[in-house]
Amino acid sequence: SCSEQSKTIKPSPSMFFLFVTLRTFSSIGFAVVSALSPVAVADFFEGRPRGYCLMGISVAPILGGLVAMTISSWFLAAGFRWQSALMVAPAFVIPLLILLAIIMPSSNQHLNVHRPSFSIGIVDELKSILSKKTYIFLVLGTALASLFQRAMSFWMPTLLLYGYQSRTAAFYYNLPFPILMLVTLVVGLIALLTGMPLIMWLAESWTSGKAIFAGRAFPRAIPLTITVIHLLAAPLSALFITLFTKSYPLYLVALYAHGFVSGAGTPLTTQILLDVTPRWNRAAAMAINNLVVGLID
Secondary structure, eight states: OHHHHHHHOOOOHHHHHHHHHHHHHHHHHHHHHHHHHHHHHHHHOOHHHHHHHHHHHHHHHHHHHHHHHHHHHHHHHTTOOHHHHTTHHHHHHHHHHHHHHHHOOOHHHHHTOOOOSSOOOHHHHHHHHHTOHHHHHHHHHHHHHHHHHHHHHHHHHHHHHHHHHHSOGGGGTTOOHHHHHHHHHHHHHHHHHHHHHHHHHHHHHHHHTOGGGTTOOOTTHHHHHHHHHHHHHHHHHHHHHHHTTTOHHHHHHHHHHHHHHHTTHHHHHHHHHHHSSOGGGHHHHHHHHHHHHHHHO
16 A cells, blocks of 8 residues: 555655656657757748648647556556656657667758858857847746746646635536546647647748638737737736636637637747758757746746
């Protein structure tokens, strides 16, 4: 039983520091991948295909999280030790990384990118990146939006649990709370998968004056779309939180609307960030952006 296991487990400071060390290395790996993935996409793709790839990068962590929770739950329900669930990700990731290193060509050869023939030094390179006002505003805006999203993800389970406890089970169609959380995740994912491609398609079509915007190109369409997304995200969040204890069906509608609207914000912002920095500075620009966002988070 859990009580018997808790008596036999004697945690030690050395094990804790080992945990912190390993967790640090995993975070370093994630930081590198999150900074270089958009850069690799930008080196190989341009225009609308690049937007589709950035959209895939944004959706992948969400899908991965759902798969991870499913696999972990299966491991625990099957009676395996909880440590065994931690081996699932390396089993998938390590072979894929090896395969990627083998089959992926050089991005410089692919695009024939001409880097500067001299090195300006890391300090001057940082000054060059930070001298762009658009980049500064993008990083600050991304950090504030991420702060809002992190707070939402951190407090949402607690808020929903309090709301669930304040009503009768019949109000939620006699569904247990874990099922309600699963429904929330599924509705949010469906909203993301339907809203993100549509909004990105509209923004890119408006930028280039194609499709329904034929002959009416608007170069600032993507920044304007991002602005509208963030202005709508906050009130929609407040709306679906409030509706959770008022009307469960309306809560799901508002939840879907929030996910539909806000999904395209991240890939569109990344697209602008990649456009305003030179090719040879993109990795540093993404790393600085991730650093600032992470510190504010």
